[in-house]
Amino acid sequence: MAAISATDAKNKFGQVLEMAQAEPVRIQKNGRDVAVVLSGEQFAAWEASRAQTKVRPAIDELMARSVERRKSLYEALAK
Structure with a gap:
């Protein structure tokens, strides 16, 4: 990943845009x-x-099963 100072990025913004077409450009200050x-x-x-979900479907399934098993407990706690 390329890096450029904030001052250079300001002064050469067109060049930064061209560089970003090839790879991300980090802007650095101090x-x-x-x-x-x-x-x-x-x-x-x-x-x-x-x-894209990676682990979320498994978590959703576990949560649904938990709610189903402990429905009366959750309802009592919600009161």
Whole structure:
């Protein structure tokens, strides 16, 4: 992943956009990462990967079984 200072990013924004087409670009201020510039394609892929559930279906199934087994307990606690 490429890195560029915040000042250089401001002064060479067009170049940063071009760099982001190839790989994410870290923007650094005082030696610390403060932002990342991604291409639209990379951002869409990131959003899609975030939306995919990995463990969630198993958790949902366990929760549903728990609610079914302990329904009267949950109802009593809800009162």
